[in-house]
Amino acid sequence: MPKPYASAVIDAPVNKVWEAVRAFGAIADWHPALDTCVLQEGGDHTVGAVRRLTAGDAVFVERLTGLDDVAFVQTYEFLESPFPVRRYHATIRVAPITASGQAFAEWWADYEADEAETVRLTPFFRDAVFAAGLAELGEYARKR
Structure with a gap:
């Protein structure tokens, strides 16, 4: 099962990032x-909430499957996606870097797809979705 993964050190306190x-x-x-x-x-902080995302012409529907305010972990799954994937489950985790006051964020997913698709989708999810998102999350959290 492919597992795209990205992480980042964010120059903002963990509470702002979370x-x-x-x-x-x-x-x-x-x-x-x-x-x-x-x-x-549902609501922003309600497990079971469903969100509809658009990116250009692409539409995604995702369900919040877990939210842990102690461990700073959010999990969600695809209900609908333009990507040819099955059983897509993603996790975002934020942790404090106690020595510096910064945050460490990581984002990954597990999914199933045909082998030819995983060769294309794993680096796409890692770079264009997770790494790009974490970079902007850092900018957003610093401005708050």
Whole structure:
């Protein structure tokens, strides 16, 4: 099973970074690839909430499957996606860097797809989705 992964040191306190991540319906505020994000069911901090994302003509529907305010972990899954994947489950985790007051953020996913698709999608998810998102999350958290 492929597991795209990205991480970043963010020059902002963990609480500011987590505040941005945990707002499930506000990811378009900081992710550069997204045009819109609308909650279709539930609230920002409600496990089971469903969001609809657009990126150009692409539409994604995702469900929040876990939210842990102690461990700073959010998990979600694809309900609908333009990508040819199955059983896509993603995790974003934020941790304090106690020596510097910064935050360490990591984002990864597990999914199933045909082998030819994983060769294309794994680096795409890693670079264009996770790494790009974490870079902008850092900028967004620093400005708050």
